[in-house]
Amino acid sequence: xxxxxQSPQSxxxxxxxxxxxxxxxxxxxxxxxxxxxxxxxxxxxxIALYKAGELTSNGRLTAQFGITRKDSFLNISxxxxxxxxxxxxAGPYGGSQGNLIFGKxxxxxxxx
Amino acid sequence: xxxxxxxxxxxxxxxxxxxxxxxxxxxxxxALYWYRQSLGQGLEFLIxxxxxxxxxxxxxxSDRFSAERTGGSVSTLTIQRTQQEDSAVYLCASRPGRAxxxxxxxxxxxxxxxxx
Numbered sequence: 248x249x250x251x252x253q254s255p256q257s258x259x260x261x262x263x264x265x266x267x268x269x270x271x272x273x274x275x276x277x278x279x280x281x282x283x284x285x286x287x288x289x290x291x292x293x294i295a296l297y298k299a300g301e302l303t304s305n306g307r308l309t310a311q312f313g314i315t316r317k318d319s320f321l322n323i324s325x326x327x328x329x330x331x332x333x334x335x336x337a338g339p340y341g342g343s344q345g346n347l348i349f350g351k352x353x354x355x356x357x358x359x
Numbered sequence: 360x361x362x363x364x365x366x367x368x369x370x371x372x373x374x375x376x377x378x379x380x381x382x383x384x385x386x387x388x389x390a391l392y393w394y395r396q397s398l399g400q401g402l403e404f405l406i407x408x409x410x411x412x413x414x415x416x417x418x419x420x421s422d423r424f425s426a427e428r429t430g431g432s433v434s435t436l437t438i439q440r441t442q443q444e445d446s447a448v449y450l451c452a453s454r455p456g457r458a459x460x461x462x463x464x465x466x467x468x469x470x471x472x473x474x475x
Contacts, residue, residue, distance in 0.1 A: 251401075280463070289363070289450050289466025290402070335401060346392070346415060347464065351401035 251336055251350035259356045266323040268353040270336030279312050279319040280337040280347070290335055294321070328357050361385065363467035365451050371473045372441055380436045380470045384453030392464065393426055393436050397447040405449075408434065441474045448472070 250273045260266060270279070278297055282290035294305050296312035296319060303310055309322045323330055333352040340346040364383040372378050384391050393405040404418035408428045419425070423441075428434040438445055448471050452464040 253401075288468050289452070290464075291466070292463035295463065337402075340404065346404060346407050348404065349394070349402040351399075 251338065251348055253334075253336055253350035253353050255353060256351070257354040257356070259358065260326055262326060262328060262357055262359050264326055266326055266330070266355060267320065268322075268334060268355075269318060269320045270350050271318045272338060273317075275316040276319075276338040277316070278339055279310070281308075281310050281319070281321050282335045282337060282349075283332045284335065284352070285332045290333075293334075323355075326355075326357050328359050331355055331357050363451055363453055363465050365449075365467035365470050367470055368468065369471045369473075371475060374443060374474055375440055377437065377439045378441055378472065380438075380449050380451075380472070382434045382436070382451030382453075382467060384432065384434070384451070385455075385465055386432075388453035388455050388465070389431065390454045390456070391428055391434050392452045393434070394450045394452065395420075395447045396450055396469070402450065405436070438472075441472075443474045446472055446474045 251270055253270045280295050281293045283293050284290040293308055294303050294310040296303055299312055299316050300314050301312040307324045311320045313319055333354050335352045336350045337347045340348040366381045389410045391408045394402040395405055396402050406426045407415040423439045426436045448469040450466055450469045452466045454464050
């Protein structure tokens with residue numbers, strides 16, 4: 248079945264550093280979504296990508312839809328302590344229309 | 360409130376007991392999802408309701424798990440004869456439409472279930 252692999256699993260960085268994480272799929276996706284989950288809360292959508300090659304920004308966050316349609320990247324520039332959380336990629340699940348499959352997440356820790 | 364509401368926020372139960380978890384989606388949202396998040400894991404899809412269509416139950420891990428959605432609104436996830444491996448955070452999400460690209464999922468804060 249479809250799988251999403253995220254890397255790295257976790258990151259420990261210094262405040263101010265840039266962050267890069269990625270997500271790869273075993274099959275082609277036509278939508279890529281990036282969510283962030285803070286402790287004790289549900290995930291919140293950060294960025295949605297709908298076209299291969301698309302590059303979309305949301306403040307200090309930039310995400311790209313890979314040309315092969317099997318990967319996506321999320322970059323965070325000039326990290327701050329509130330960037331702490333788990334970042335999930337997600338894409339349409341083949342089982343039923345409208346469903347989503349999620350990666351296992353990249354846990355980000357930022358040292359002030 | 361305007362968000363997805365889940366109750367209880369925490370539930371501790373003894374192995375073998377049944378539990379019911381409740382989700383109140385955002386008013387007017389036709390699609391409702393249940394996911395499970397075990398420690399250090401991603402979100403595992405459980406079940407998906409879309410309007411009046413038959414739910415997609417393909418993610419339910421065993422026949423001890425069931426869910427219903429009454430009147431197209433509130434949903435209840437029931438776990439019978441709970442096992443320790445059922446311990447996880449159970450997340451509910453809703454969204455207004457069918458197509459993923461049109462409308463993002465809105466998640467509740469989850470129910471943390473601990474089976475002792």
